[in-house]
Amino acid sequence: MPPPKPRLFKAVAILGMLLGSLGTASAFGGLMSQSKVDRPSLEAFGLGPKTDEEARITRKLQQKIEHVLERHRGVTVGLHATNGVLSLLLLVGSLTIASGRAWAHSIMVQALVASGLYELPAAAHQIRLVYETMLAQRRLIPDLLRAAGQPATVDDLALTTGSFLVLGIAATVVMALLRLAFYGTGFWYLRRRDVRAWFSMSHDT
DSSP states (O other), rough: OOOOOOTTTHHHHHHHHHHHHHHHHHHHHOOOTTTTTTOSGGGGGGGEEEOOHHHHHHHHHHHHHHHHHTHHHHHHHHHHHHHHHHHHHHHHHHHHHHGOOHHHHHHHHHHHHHHHHHHHHHHHHHHHHHHHHHHHHHHHHHHHHTTOOOOHHHHHHHHHHHHHHHHHHHHHHHHHHHHHHHHHHHHHHHHHHHHHHHHHHHHHH
16 A cells, blocks of 8 residues: 655645646747737727828837847747747656656656746846837837827826836845745645655565
């Protein structure tokens, strides 16, 4: 009869499967989106072009954003591909550690370490994209608002763009920290003496 699983074992496996599944889907969607240049829609912000001047400025704004995305496309694609591989590794590790096999334990530990190392450059790249995209928008939004007959003061624009920038960076940092917390906790847990002993004993029984 195999020894009982250590406490919290199921929680680590379930969270690993969740993050692995979401990461794989995110990587696939990200790679698909890089097959063409996305044109951000401004209608959601009430800034859809209604005159020729608005349309001209809108096209210029979209070109600025596209330029930022295109300039970083190589790094973005590489990070999406890396995320896909690591997420699949994490998913496989989470699905197989219940077997008690040493190789499953090894895969899971390696997936946690590699995912933790990946998180830092990925978050830094995302923050850079958010910052540069917001900077491109900030330079043209005043012209677009004036063309739409909705002039805004410098303070209003600074507050709005600054708020979006802070929110975008904060969301990136918080999500990265949550994932890092799981990777670190999972690594510490799987490296505990009793957990490693369970894998050894379960494999032998």
